[in-house]
Amino acid sequence: MGMIKLLKPYRKMILLLIGFTLIGNAANLVIPKIISYGIDAYSAGNYVLNTILIQFLIVVAVIFLFSVLQTVVQTYASEKVGFDLRKQLSDKISKQSYAFVLKANPSKLLTNLTSDMDAVKMFVSNGVSSIVSSLFMIVGTSVFLLVINWKLGLLVLLLIPSVGFSFYFILKKLRVQFVRSREVVDWLNKVINESILGAAIIRVINSQQTEYQKFLKASAEARDVGISIVTLFATLIPLITFFANLATLTILVLGGHLVISGNLSLGDFAAFNSYVTLLVFPIIVIGFISNMMAQASASYERIESVLLAEETADTGTIEKVLDGDIELKDVSVFYDDKPALKEVSFRVKAGSRTAVIGPTAAGKTQLLFLLTGLIKPNDGEILFDGTDVNEYNKETFHNQIGFVFQDSVMFNMTLRENIAFSETVTDESLSKAIETAELKDFIDTLPARLDTMVSERGTSLSGGQKQRIMLARALALNPKILLLDDFTARVDSQTEQRILNNVQQNYPELTLISVTQKISPVRDFDQIILLMEGEVVASGRHETLRATSPEYVQIYESQKSTSHYEVSHDVEAG
């Protein structure tokens, strides 16, 4: 079983824990002995207060010492297991591909790292020592019962299977409810998550009530599942008590009969009674622990499935400086059988500038994702300097490609750390990137300058500022190839034009591929690729496309009304 395997590296700690638990339990059994010895000694007239006192205090001290030790070890062991497992899991996740994380779903992985981990920890911290001490008590008392009178003993020990069966049947039902309860928790999480991420639109539309209704549905379901679980427990516990009581009753009636017929002494009869009470509690504990174990191993299975997932192996070995020649050969990408890109082929020469334009959902972003290796093509080849992209060592490859994403991604770190996001970034390349992205003036207005903290969602920054920070982040790598995904969207044309000029000036050897909506800034690019519904419809220079592609002309016309202004800026700005 997985759980046992999990504990293997912690063998020593677990053995220590078991040892401490056993010593503590054994010492606990001595106390009644000392008491009865004291009473007997008093009756016999050789009672010495000091002896009893010293014996008693020694045992009490031993119990205290070992239970404290047990506490420390079990806490330390469970946290250590949790810590190591979490580290293992996060290492694993960090090595996975983007596609894997999307598919595994970040919020599910979050559950793996938190709630599932808690279940495993709980088992280590309470499960191990409880099982050990309960088994110890059950075996011990059973032996005593059988030694005193094996017939009556066997009858009384029927208690164990009957409690076992009630646990078995009720836990079977409980497990169904536990699965349901997990689903409800996921459901609740989803509603909460969306209500937080969508906080702005909810307030703009005033749909708080709608959200509350959604939540109420999930919450009511959670309550109902909770009540079903409680009801099952409400059956279980009195039932077990009832069985224990039946055992007492058996002793009273049958034991009474045996005493009357002279087959059992009154003292043994009393002993039977007290041992039964000792027997009941550990049986109940074992039942609950078995449930805890079931939950923990279910959690561990979920964690394990992530741990065992195949890693996207980094097979590439080539570590060369890229020139920047890019070629796509018949590349296709499918999402659930729906084609996102269909047999796309084109070439980009090193040091050239290429624009990709096309309507919404034409597959432009997918194209860029392919070029960074974020997604893999289902078909076709992607070549950099004539070599397949998979043959490059990932680390050196990524360090040469700068990617400016369409949506702004900010980390809760300082501005400096957000821009110099890679360790290879030098102060020099950092300040060059900042200047190129036209961020210098803005940063100078901040009191803490580059050490200003950026909030989680970058809420203190405007859309354009975030986009320029993203650009600076990409440029700080000193990339050979720069990929811009709709960079123009949030920046005004003037700034945009200046930034593009800066890039050309400061990074003259850069190969640029820019996905964009606006034609005017890319009119003088070496190549414009028109992408529609995942297919390359036309490609070439601006003038060529204007003469040959009706689709291109349509897009161009749609922007023409204001283009005479833009021309005038170019002159003034340039």
Next chain:
Amino acid sequence: MNYNLNTGNEDKKKKRLGFQSVKSLVGHMVEEKKTLLIAFVAMVITAVLNLVGPIIIGNTVDNYIQTSWFHGVLINGAILLGAYVIALFAGYLQTRLMGSVGQRMLFTLRNSVFQKLQELPYDFFNQNKTGDLISRINNDTEKINQFFAQSLMQFLRIILIMIGSAIFLVSIQWELGVAALLPALLIWIFTKITSPWVKRKNAESLKTVGSLSSEVQESLNNFKVVVAFNRRDYFRKRFGQVNQENYKAAIKAGIANHMFLPVYSLFSNLGLLIVLTLGIYFISIGQFTVGLLISFIAYVNSFYNPLRQMASLWSTYQVALAAWERIRRIIELENNMPQTDSQGVDDSATLLSFRDVSFAYPNGNNVLHQITFNLQKGKTYAFVGPTGGGKTTTASLIARLYDPTKGSVLLDARDIRSFSSEERVKRIGFILQDPFLFSGTIRENILYGNYELKEISNERLMQIFKDTGLESLLQRFENGLDTKVDVSGDGISLGQKQLIAFMRAVLRKPDLLILDEATANIDTVTEQLLDEILQKLPETTTKVIIAHRLNTIANADVIYFVNTGKVTRAGSLKEAVDMLMKGKMAS
């Protein structure tokens, strides 16, 4: 207002922890009085019946077994069986009722947290991390759940048993009884002294869980950047750090929680020792008997054994308290954007106006300085200017995502703060810069929060789409209205999200529609379609367009230039362009 849950006013409230928290938690319980009463009666019955057992057994031994009268044994056996059967049902009833009360309370609690979350203004979400909020609402309510579902009933049962045993002890021999209970007093003092510390350790541990969850949330949701920039080590490093912090805090909390049991055991053993030595002393001076001592020791055990169970319950209680504190911090927050009293209504052509409006973000960032402008009914306004100039902030003030720091925003010459939320959002539509989709179908997203069209049939909805011209946009989605979308937006482009947000806003037919770079990622051909749709809106509709692309704003009646917190009216598009140029040069 400071909405950050992890900073501020912590010291002031320290005094109110503990008992106050329990009281407010129990406050939720009042509605359940009747159920609780029945449960309590059932509990007393179970306890009494279980205590009666030993008495009947003792009676049987003394009167029947020792006199060898088996018939009597059978009679008492039957009585005992009857008692046990009753105890079975009473026990079921007690657990069942108490458990459902707990679940219902939790239900109420969970709902009130969520409702509070909905009441709080947008600012609250900017000041707190998503992961931390999720951790508070899920993880912390779960800790309270554990207490309610598993511990509360035991808690009450144990207290009952302990009280019963204590009464027996004192009534058998009061001096010895008091002496035997003395260690319990020490336990009480010990618990009283250590509890705040234990709770603090638990609170610290829960806090690290919150940061752990924020860290995972941030890194995994931005995983594409982590991959593209080859910073997988970054995720490992950041996670490693919070994991380490959690490890340390959790060990401290764990030891604090588990420490009760050894200490409780120690004191209860001391209780036994006192009874033994003192009991023998009393016997030696003839005030006590050996028989009584044996039953006395049994009662001491039945007093201290549950107390030991109490030790583990106490730690779940401390954890629940710490969790409750974290949740209470949300519940106690107040919305700082209330609805004020209304003033007279004006029927002039001015729909909305800014009067000397200044605005600063809570972090002290001054964005707008004394802005005044008017928006007329039926006109189209364009807001242009460099990034970070205050355009989005201006729009957010119109939609009342924030209130101005100084000055006022008037809608129909009435302070916008005096409108109810329903009224306000009916009048003002706002398409945000970052579109957000709820998981579900496109239909659900388009009709989200639209109470008028909620129940409309697909056929009638399609008719509306035809009339408004939205039909052509819907055709861009594979399965039309039934196309599925997801929060993560996998497989749906930013431009498509913007189309959905656009449809959502247009169908609401607001008097004032704000488009904050709402079409930034949409191609220009489609954008022309959107423009046609906007033209089809009723003539009285006022439009505010924030955009960078000049063709988007070419048709505006009035252009406002927004920069460095000032809003200036430009005479024409040409003038606006010149201002843009100059503004750029100057900055």
